[in-house]
Amino acid sequence: MSEKNLERNAVLGCIADDVTGATDLANNLVQGGMRVVQVLGAPDAKTLARLSEADAIVVALKTRSILAQDAISQSLKSLNALREIGVARFYFKYCSTFDSTEHGNIGPVSEALMDALGVEQTVFCPAFPRAGRTVYHGHLFVGDSLLNESGMQSHPINPMTDANLIRFLAKQTSRGIGLVSYDDIRPGVSSVEERLSRLRRDGVSMVVTDTCSDENLATLASACASMPLVTGGSGLAHFLPDAYRKCGLLRSGTFAPEIPSVKGRSLIVAGSCSKATTAQVKYMQEKCPCYAVDVAAVMEDDAAELEKIVQWAGQVDVSQPVLIASSAAPDKIAEMQSRFGAMEVALAIENFLAATTVRLVSDLGFNRLVLAGGETSGAIVRELSIGALKIGPEICTGVPWTESLDGERPLALVLKSGNFGGVGFFESALEMLK
Ligand SMILES: Nc1ncnc2c1ncn2[C@@H]1O[C@H](COP(=O)(O)OP(=O)(O)O)[C@@H](O)[C@H]1O
Numbered sequence: 001m002s003e004k005n006l007e008r009n010a011v012l013g014c015i016a017d018d019v020t021g022a023t024d025l026a027n028n029l030v031q032g033g034m035r036v037v038q039v040l041g042a043p044d045a046k047t048l049a050r051l052s053e054a055d056a057i058v059v060a061l062k063t064r065s066i067l068a069q070d071a072i073s074q075s076l077k078s079l080n081a082l083r084e085i086g087v088a089r090f091y092f093k094y095c096s097t098f099d100s101t102e103h104g105n106i107g108p109v110s111e112a113l114m115d116a117l118g119v120e121q122t123v124f125c126p127a128f129p130r131a132g133r134t135v136y137h138g139h140l141f142v143g144d145s146l147l148n149e150s151g152m153q154s155h156p157i158n159p160m161t162d163a164n165l166i167r168f169l170a171k172q173t174s175r176g177i178g179l180v181s182y183d184d185i186r187p188g189v190s191s192v193e194e195r196l197s198r199l200r201r202d203g204v205s206m207v208v209t210d211t212c213s214d215e216n217l218a219t220l221a222s223a224c225a226s227m228p229l230v231t232g233g234s235g236l237a238h239f240l241p242d243a244y245r246k247c248g249l250l251r252s253g254t255f256a257p258e259i260p261s262v263k264g265r266s267l268i269v270a271g272s273c274s275k276a277t278t279a280q281v282k283y284m285q286e287k288c289p290c291y292a293v294d295v296a297a298v299m300e301d302d303a304a305e306l307e308k309i310v311q312w313a314g315q316v317d318v319s320q321p322v323l324i325a326s327s328a329a330p331d332k333i334a335e336m337q338s339r340f341g342a343m344e345v346a347l348a349i350e351n352f353l354a355a356t357t358v359r360l361v362s363d364l365g366f367n368r369l370v371l372a373g374g375e376t377s378g379a380i381v382r383e384l385s386i387g388a389l390k391i392g393p394e395i396c397t398g399v400p401w402t403e404s405l406d407g408e409r410p411l412a413l414v415l416k417s418g419n420f421g422g423v424g425f426f427e428s429a430l431e432m433l434k
């Protein structure tokens with residue numbers, strides 16, 4: 001490929017099924033040395049053409065928990081726009097905890113992308129060892145727990161009750177599923193390539209990959225560098241740039257991501273009920289004014305609850321961050337879900353937190369936003385009408401600062417996966433802006 005082409009086209013087009021997953025992916029690509037722009041919502045080719053200086057474009061959708069057919073249609077729209085501007089390699093990003101149900105959407109979306117691209121085979125690699133996610137004998141671990149014993153079995157929307165990825169993926173697709181085992185990956189790149197081609201000859205098109213370390217991910221990235229489509233968490237993305245560089249697809253060079261220069265008021269909004277976020281909320285309650293959202297009040301009269309929060313936040317000293325959280329323990333979640341319906345509560349809270357954030361930004365001038373939870377963050381950035389994000393430095397594994405690229409007033413944003421970060425995450429994130 002000529003240097004001219006290297007200058008012009010993004011090498012990699014990514015489609016992420018949620019917005020926190022997208023920033024996690026973008027962060028890993030940046031660390032691998034790519035210049036990355038994140039776009040929010042299914043874009044058209046005209047919008048993407050303006051981003052031609054990026055090495056990778058990450059499209060952040062909110063398709064993890066919607067109907068499979070809708071997820072497919074938004075993913076294909078994004079794929080087509082990326083292809084139209086000349087992108088030839090693609091990454092479908094889902095959660096490192098494989099968040100999905102028996103109906104999808106990981107299997108159906110992967111299948112649709114494979115069909116559209118005419119590819120025979122792709123890999124499924126949720127592993128992200130730096131964040132404690134590993135795959136061994138086809139089973140997904142979070143730290144030293146199997147996925148279904150990690151807390152993810154109590155997720156409000158997609159409780160993960162089976163750690164066996166081959167068995168679970170088989171429920172979402174009729175394609176042949178196989179495994180690149182630890183014994184295949186340990187010897188190195190040619191062993192993986194041989195295993196993949198043997199599986200291909202046997203008609204296996206979806207291949208789960210055992211990956212227990214960064215070394216395994218680097219091996220897999222090299223073995224997949226020529227694949228038009230890979231799928232996974234963000235771990236693999238850290239190593240793909242180097243693999244692309246080695247085969248002449250990507251220019252060399254590095255750049256340092258910049259911290260957002262936004263000065264102003266800080267707002268933390270948590271809609272995740274994960275173990276990590278619940279602990280982060282508890283820690284931060286001791287450090288700054290906190291409003292615990294009354295879920296029953298939201299279900300009964302959301303406008304009144306919103307006004308209550310705006311009044312309350314208006315009285316807080318402007319030098320202090322403000323925390324608004326709906327996070328609750330599994331028994332409280334179950335109680336609300338049985339009273340109002342699981343999806344009804346989830347969507348009502350997402351919409352409520354989004355509307356509340358928009359009011360606080362527009363009326364009270366909050367412009368440094370730390371958002372916790374994938375669905376939650378997705379609903380909020382959509383309501384804020386943010387079109388694209390510049391990726392800044394990493395706060396903790398998988399979570400960077402970002403800055404909005406459009407709108408009159410730039411916003412500094414953290415879109416944190418519910419599961420990520422240590423107990424003092426919110427405090428450390430805001431410290432970085434000082
Ligand atoms: N108290 C609550 N009861 C029931 N559901 C809740 C509660 N608080 C938040 N939710 C919902 O739980 C879901 C959490 O998902 P998400 O924001 O993606 O977090 P995570 O990143 O942990 O998956 C959202 O749909 C949110 O609206």
Ligand SMILES: O=C(O)[C@@H](O)C(=O)COP(=O)(O)O
Binds near residue numbers: 094374419
């Ligand atoms: O891969 C991951 O774990 C994250 O990037 C991710 O997808 C986050 O999703 P949420 O936990 O729903 O925020």
